[in-house]
Structure formats: structure tokens, C-alpha cells
Amino acid sequence: MRLELVKRPQRSMLFSALSPFIAFVLTIIAGAIMFALLGVNPLTAFRIYFIEPISQVWQLHELAIKAAPLILIAVGLSVCYKANIWNIGAEGQFILGGIVGSIFPVLFPQFEGPLVLPLMLLFGMIGGAAYAAIPALLKTRFNTNEILTSLMLVYVAQLFLDWLVRGPWRDPQGHGFPQTIQFNDSAILPELLPESGRANWGFVFALIAAVLIWILMSRMLKGFEVRVLGSSPRAGRFAGFGLSRMVFFAFLLSGALAGLAGISEVSGAIGQLQPVISPGYGFTAIIVAFLGRLNPLGIVAAGLVLALTYLGGEAVQSALGISDKVARVFQGMLLFFVLGCDTLIHYRIRLTGLSAPKLEAAPKLEEAR
Amino acid sequence: MDITVNILLTIATAATPLLIAAIGELVVERSGVLNLGVEGMMIMGAVGGFGAGYLTGSPWIGLLAAIAMGAVFSLLFAVMTLSLATNQVATGLSLTLLGLGLSGMMGTNFVGQPGERLPNLDIPGLTAIPIVGRLLFGQDPIFYISIALTAAVMWFLFKTRTGLTLRSIGDSHASAHALGIHVIRYRYLSVIFGGACAGLAGGHLSLVYTPQWVENMTAGRGWIALALVVFASWRPWRVLAGAYIFGAVWIGQLHAQAFGIPVPSQLLSSLPYLATVVVLVLISRNKRLTMMNTPASLGQPFVPDR
Numbered sequence: 001m002r003l004e005l006v007k008r009p010q011r012s013m014l015f016s017a018l019s020p021f022i023a024f025v026l027t028i029i030a031g032a033i034m035f036a037l038l039g040v041n042p043l044t045a046f047r048i049y050f051i052e053p054i055s056q057v058w059q060l061h062e063l064a065i066k067a068a069p070l071i072l073i074a075v076g077l078s079v080c081y082k083a084n085i086w087n088i089g090a091e092g093q094f095i096l097g098g099i100v101g102s103i104f105p106v107l108f109p110q111f112e113g114p115l116v117l118p119l120m121l122l123f124g125m126i127g128g129a130a131y132a133a134i135p136a137l138l139k140t141r142f143n144t145n146e147i148l149t150s151l152m153l154v155y156v157a158q159l160f161l162d163w164l165v166r167g168p169w170r171d172p173q174g175h176g177f178p179q180t181i182q183f184n185d186s187a188i189l190p191e192l193l194p195e196s197g198r199a200n201w202g203f204v205f206a207l208i209a210a211v212l213i214w215i216l217m218s219r220m221l222k223g224f225e226v227r228v229l230g231s232s233p234r235a236g237r238f239a240g241f242g243l244s245r246m247v248f249f250a251f252l253l254s255g256a257l258a259g260l261a262g263i264s265e266v267s268g269a270i271g272q273l274q275p276v277i278s279p280g281y282g283f284t285a286i287i288v289a290f291l292g293r294l295n296p297l298g299i300v301a302a303g304l305v306l307a308l309t310y311l312g313g314e315a316v317q318s319a320l321g322i323s324d325k326v327a328r329v330f331q332g333m334l335l336f337f338v339l340g341c342d343t344l345i346h347y348r349i350r351l352t353g354l355s356a357p358k359l360e361a362a363p364k365l366e367e368a369r
Numbered sequence: 370m371d372i373t374v375n376i377l378l379t380i381a382t383a384a385t386p387l388l389i390a391a392i393g394e395l396v397v398e399r400s401g402v403l404n405l406g407v408e409g410m411m412i413m414g415a416v417g418g419f420g421a422g423y424l425t426g427s428p429w430i431g432l433l434a435a436i437a438m439g440a441v442f443s444l445l446f447a448v449m450t451l452s453l454a455t456n457q458v459a460t461g462l463s464l465t466l467l468g469l470g471l472s473g474m475m476g477t478n479f480v481g482q483p484g485e486r487l488p489n490l491d492i493p494g495l496t497a498i499p500i501v502g503r504l505l506f507g508q509d510p511i512f513y514i515s516i517a518l519t520a521a522v523m524w525f526l527f528k529t530r531t532g533l534t535l536r537s538i539g540d541s542h543a544s545a546h547a548l549g550i551h552v553i554r555y556r557y558l559s560v561i562f563g564g565a566c567a568g569l570a571g572g573h574l575s576l577v578y579t580p581q582w583v584e585n586m587t588a589g590r591g592w593i594a595l596a597l598v599v600f601a602s603w604r605p606w607r608v609l610a611g612a613y614i615f616g617a618v619w620i621g622q623l624h625a626q627a628f629g630i631p632v633p634s635q636l637l638s639s640l641p642y643l644a645t646v647v648v649l650v651l652i653s654r655n656k657r658l659t660m661m662n663t664p665a666s667l668g669q670p671f672v673p674d675r
Contacts, residue, residue, distance in 0.1 A: 142653055144646075
């Protein structure tokens, strides 16, 4: 038996739509096996993992809180990946956005009023974009691999934040805890519906960003440029699209969105800076981008699904005593199956006997001669 | 003098996992496949090695388990990218993400447990020779494996016919296929070799470097190994040099922290990552040289047409 790929004459619309769902079903099956191996009844585990975390209204708010940064980062990354530019350092840009956006509430706590929040959000975006500009500059100027540089800068950003909250930005009245002062009220991102749950404006930002990027990608010349350069840099060059400019555009855009996600998280969900402000949103967003087929509207749905894997991970940890790392495993498996199912869009899969192709090919060769 | 020897020994210990992982990835990339999952395979090797050593009480079984774990885990990547022709960058990333999660889950019960350490070599008479004795005859077994592996890969790639075939596949899989070379089979074996190496490198971390299990204990070493391959322009002996330079940076910052140099410890901790960026810039600045050295089909999926 051997697996053989046969190229389809054109991409299959059917599998293009179905593949995320097939991937999800396969993940569920693999997850059931995993839970069974851990000695837990899969049905119980799934109920706790996927149903219970979203069975009440306040829990839907929590879902929105987790989904917001994932969607914000992922729509930015989708532009990069469409252009075949590999920014995998969104986690670092997220952190820098959180830090730069926090300059006002941490260093100027007396500064209050309606201007504070817009300035914080703006600075967050600038921080994320500036940090993303580094791998972009190194790629365009020195031809340096952006995958490795953007990833390395994640570690640097994490250590930088750690230094800030343990050193110069530490709350002097904080009993030595590594954290900044609590932000004043005008620096806190307001909640959407305070009477029913904690969800804040970050989720609205995410939806707006998704719609804007969707318009950009499907209705504007820039979006066409992204797609052309992504699928064929050569064709893009003939069309007069500059690859260097595109690298900067994609990195700055995705960095700004990651930065916005960072400051929204810090100012909305946390309320101060801590040594760790992200449970790996920047990396999970990569999965969100692919699960959403690099389409902003698909990404909104994918962001909600991945947010649920975080909540489910916490739920099984407290209910069943399984490590919350189970969330990361689910996320990894999901991405694997999505990528595998995407093959079906471009190829038909045929299983053949080992010697079959040779027997077929031999007579044809004779004829040709 | 003793201090110098000790520092050299710790540099070798820090360099060994980088060297092994990078040598494995070098073979993979020479065959034209870019596997960004080194970090994930490494952490799986670390948890597998620690677990097997801890449960059986034998670090040697741990060593074998680490290698097997890396190889099996890389098979996942091979099936996806080679048989299903998925995007190599995305698949490699997902291998890393999955490995970090899976290892964390598998290692839950190992946290804080004392591990087994592979014993250092001790040859009566030779190891006791002052200075060179311990450097040459007194290190951990994986150190010797790493040096032998580098030499073997050098010989294999540049002195054997199979090695030549492997390099030709990396430069043009279409031509190699037209010549009747089984591209996919070569690539499968390369990826599995790379996985076994990454697993061994992870095993070194949890069986020699710090014989215990800590979540995310690879701390980006898999990524640095990937950078080393670029830095070395795909040549084994340069990987060796690069790994020792990075080992020195790693140890240097640790010593600086221990001496209490008035610089934030976080800045020192970030030096290996910053050094990686700087080194990548220096090496890729010359566009022509990079293009000449990079395997031409690197990262491109290959589907044989029939």
C-alpha cells in the first residue's frame, strides 16, 4: 500500500469549505483516544472541555476575553502568511504593545481623563509595530531569515518585561511582588455589558479589525498585491509591486494588531503589568490564522474555537486533575489536521499497491518510442 | 588552571545539544526539507529521556528513549510534508507547538523528581592526566557521540555517493526524480535522522546538562540550532564551530550572572538570543553567498508526477 497524491485540475471548493470541519472531527477523535489513555471517560471529558465552559452567560464573556487577542493577532498574521512572509514573533510584539501602551498609567498615574485610553491603544500599536519592524528591516536590508529573527525577539521581549516589572516599573507599595501599580480607572478598558460579565472592548476591536482586513484583502488593490506577491513574487515584480515594501507593510500591520491585542489585554483583562501577560496567544494565533483559512471572517470563528480550548483546558484541570497543557495538545493537533486536510483541496489521494505504478508506466514508455 | 578547565568543560556541555540538533537539521535541510519543529522534537526527547531514565533507573535506557522519541515524533512531520505535501513552515511550527504541549502533559508527574545522570567517562590513568585528561577522556558520553556524529556526517555528505545523491535532491528534487532517485524515500530517512538527533539533543539536556524535568527546558535551543545551520552555511564543521561559540555565550552569561556584574540578569539571559540575531545578520548580509550555499529546493513541497 502506498499513498499517492494526484493533482486536481482546479482547487476543490467542496474540500475548501469542509476541511476545517473534517480537521475538527479528527481532532475530537484523537482527543477521545487521548482522554481514554489518561483513564478518563471521553464523553465526560468532552462535556467538561467543550460544553460546560460555555453554558452560562458570564462564561461567554470569558470566551470573548480569550478570543479577542487571538483574533486580533491572527487577522494580522493572515496578511503576512498570504504574502508568504513568516512573522512568528507575534508573542513578542504582543508583549511590547502591552509595555509601550502602559507607559501612561505606570509612569504618569496622575494623568486621567478620556484621552488616556486612546493614547494607550495608539502607543500599544506603535510598540508592537516598532518591534515587528526589526525583523522586517533585517530581512529587507540584510536578507536575514525573518522566521528566526522574529522568534528570537520573543525571548528578548519576555525577558525585557520581566526586568521592567521586577526593576524600574515595580510598584513600590507592592510588597515586593513583581508587578506594576494598578492602572487608574481611566486607563482601564471598559467592559461591554458589566451586568452580565467581564468581556471588554477588546472583542469589539477584534471584530472591527477582522472586517477591515477582510475589506483590505478582498476589495482593495493592496490586498491583491499581497496575494500576487505571496503566490508568485516574480509575477509581482513584473506588476511593479515591491517585495521590500510588502515585507514592511505585512510586519508593521501584524505587529500593530498584536500590539493592540497586548495593550487591550493588559488594560482590559489584567489591569497592570505582570512578568507574564500572555498564555502564548501569539503562538496560538498562528493556529487560529490557519484554521480560519487565512480569511478574516473564518478567523473570527477559529478564534472562538481556540479560545474554547483554553477555557476547556482550565476546566478539565480543575474538574479532572489533568494538566492544562491538554489545551496546547488540542491546539497542536487541530493545526496538524487542518494542514493535512488542506491537501485535499489541491490533491486527490489515491492508495495504490507498491508495484502498480511501475506496471502501468512500462507499456506507455514502449508506445512512446 | 582548574577554573579554565572547568569553564571549557561547561562550554562543551552547553554546546553539545546545540551541535547535535543542528547537525541533524543540517542533513534534513541538505535533502531540501525545512523542519522548523526542532524545538518540539528536542523537548519530546528531553521528556522521553528523563521519563525512561526515571522509571527504569537507567540513564542509558533514557538515552535510547530520547532518540526514539525524537525519531517517532519527526515521523509525524515526514508523513505530513512528504506524503501529504503540506506547507513545511506551518507544519514545522505545529510540530513545535504540539511538542511543547505534549511534553508538558507527559511530564506533569516528573516535575521536581530527581533524575538519572549519564556518568562521565573515566578511564584509569588517562582521565587523571592534568588539564587535558578531563577534557579529552572525562566528559559525558553524548559529547563523544556529538563529535563522532559531526565527523560521520561530514564524511557521509561529501565523501560518499549516497551523500552526493542526498545533496543533489536538496538542490533539485525534480532533476533527481527524473534520474530515477527515490526523492521521498531519501527525505523520509533524512527527516527521521534529524528527529533522532533532536531527540538525542533533548536527552542530553535532561540526562546530562540538568538531570531533571522542567517544562520548556529547551528554552529556545531548538531555534538556535536552526539558526546555527544557516550560520554554518550548511557545512558540518562550521556547525561545530558555531555550536561552541554559542555554548561559550551561554556559559559566559551564566558566569557573569554568578559574578554579580552590575547588569540586569535578564539582559544577560537574552544575550544568546540577541547573539543569534546578530550572527544571522552578519552571515546573510552577503546575498550571493547565501544563495550559493542554500539548498535550492529548501522548503519546497515535492509531489512526484507520474
